Amino acid sequence: MSDQFQSAQPDLNFVLQTDLLETPDFTMKMVTEAPIDGIAYQESYSDPCLVINFGAQLSNFEVVGDAKNGYQGPVILGDFSFLPPGKVLEGYYRGNLLCYAYIVFPQKRLNLQYAENMLIMGSDSLIQKFAQALYSQRHRHDPDIILYRESILSALIQHLQLVHLDVGASDLRPKPNLDHLKNYIQANLNRKLTVTELAKFEETTTQFLQKAVRTEYGQSVYEWVTTLRLERSLELLRGTPLDLATIAVDCGFANQSHWTRLFRRKFGITPGKLRSQSI
DSSP states (O other), X not given: OGGGOOBOOSOOTTEEEEEEEEOSSOEEEEEEXXXXXXXXXXXXXXXXXXXXXXXXXXXXXXEESSSSOEEEEEEXXXXXXXXXXXXXXXXXXEESSEEEEEEEOOGGGSOTTSOOSOOEEEEOHHHHHHHHHHHHTTTOOSHHHHHHHHHHHHHHHHHIIIIIIOHHHHHHSOOOOHHHHHHHHHHTTTSOOOHHHHHHHTTSOHXXXXXXXXXXXXXXXXXXXXXXXXXXXXXXXXXXXXOHHHHHHHTTOSSHHHHHHHHHHHHSSOHHHHHHHHO
């Protein structure tokens, strides 16, 4: 199944190392990349594929699967994507030294009752641990290891199906209380907030949280949190004498220029100009 790994990346000079594990049951490809200033990509697979972040720190990642499924924001350790068979994904990313794994397995291993043609993105430390277990034994081929890998793969696929792909299961779980979560976010806007942390706070999965926020607000969790940061910054800009740099930090932005760019995109005016008009 090594021919599954195809993409429209014209220049592969940024790839530092590639490890490939091929078995009759699955193919695993481990990729290490140099820091990337920005690259567009397009890829698709004829069988189900998991992409698991082993060490990437992507400051800007965009992926589009269709009109309803996509993501824009940062990617951290433990994040994963599930790429359904035949789905064409397009996107853009930039980041530091990257290390991630692709795991492709036969479509017949995926129960047909589960969601089809859905791009799934989330964060799951157990999926990452399953992948690390497979990768750690990649150079051994004795009978015990073959059985071990098959057991790990079966557990990985079952976990993926039951926790992230089972549409029926989502109806049985309590929906996240977004008003409760909003209060938590607003109390912690001065620091970095991850989807994993917010999902744990609501005692749900990242996938169900993303779905709930998308349904309620039409945004990803990252976009929703950014909107709350911008709304708070607008309040501070109008209602306090705080300088611009302090407002940016207090609202959790990386720096003043980052805040200014996002503020102008949302409100159509820079913070500095709005402040001067209010004086």
